[in-house]
Amino acid sequence: MTESLLLLLPIALLFVIVIGAVFWWAIFAGQFDDTGKAGESILEDDDTPRVAPSSKEAGVHQDKADPKNGE
16 A cells, blocks of 8 residues: 555646646736636627628639539
């Protein structure tokens, strides 16, 4: 039992140090500066339906776009 503690305690301590360092970096790198923007972007979403351009507006002729046309 003592042998496993001598192995697991340093591994756990190493994990705590690494997680703390990553969290410290995230705080000072600005990862948590604007946490409300993602939530507000859902509320400001534009739900108007988008209309696909017609074939004439896209510059594609119907006979070239449809290979089943036979021409």
